[in-house]
Amino acid sequence: MTEDRFGESVRDTVSAEHRAALDSAAARLEEEFGGLSAPSDIESALVSSYERLAATGTVSDQLPLSAERFARERLIASAKAEGRPVASGPAVLFVCTHNAGRSQMALGFFTRLVGDQASGWSGGSNPDPVVNPLVVAAMAERGVDIAAEFPKPWTDEFLRAADVVIDMGCGDTDPIVSGHRFEQWPLRDPAGQGIEEVREIRDDIEARVRRLIANLGLPVRD
Structure with missing residues (x-):
């Protein structure tokens, strides 16, 4: 992975350690998506994912791994949007402002309840550096582990691939796409709320996700 692949905003801050980690990530992604995407597209997705997460303030030592995960989601979404066989069932995108609370809870419940019957993604218009710790704790109380999740922006790949886009309350930046539901x-924003308020928001989101799953005609995997 050459230096000129990075934009000026991060080029001087990418350490040798991160470059080596990204080289390894690119090799894994090329092995996984080699039959679906060109190597240049895979590297571009990885580099731009790294740059976007760096801009959000994602913890530095987690950046290469988080960028690999983000790039993998984007490559899956891109392939799905273009009709290439990577995932079955409908795809749902949950969006909110910071991708640190509401959309993370919704995705956590959706993934837990549908398994591999559908694809789910989440993103924010202005992502925070980390997921709200009280949100992580409240979800753990319901047996849903989102401790490894991280805020990220929603991207064009997700919008094109999603059959359903759910706005969790960002309002001013609704990513409405023609032809998609x-x-x-x-919903209230859990930011700045106490644990009891976060639990109430969590329970509201779970009920809404269960209704969504039923409307999509998918069985729930409790």
Whole structure:
């Protein structure tokens, strides 16, 4: 992975250790997606994922691994949007402002309840550096582990691939896409709330996710 692959905003801050980690990540992604995407597209997805997460303030030592995970999701979404066989079932994108609370909870419940019957992604218009710790704790109480999740922006790949886009309350930056189902869920932001309020928001989100799954005609895997 050459230096000129990075934009000026991060080029001087990418350490040798991160370059080596990204080289290894690129090799893994090329092995996984080699039959679906060109090597240049895979590397581009990885580099741009790294740059976007760096811009959000993602913890530095987690950046290469987080960028690999983000790039993998984007490559899957891109392949799905272009009709290439990578995942079955409908795809749902949950969006909110910071991708640190509401959309993370919704995705956590959706993934837990549908398994591999559908694809789910989440993103924010202005991602925070980390997921709200009280949100992580409240989800753990319901047996859903989102401790390894990280805020990220929603991207064009997700918008094109999603059959359903759920706005969790960002409002001012609704990513409405023609021909796709769009829903608005008016929900309080858990940021700055205590654990009891976060639990109430969590339970509201779970009920809404269960209704969504039923509307999609998918069985729930409790």
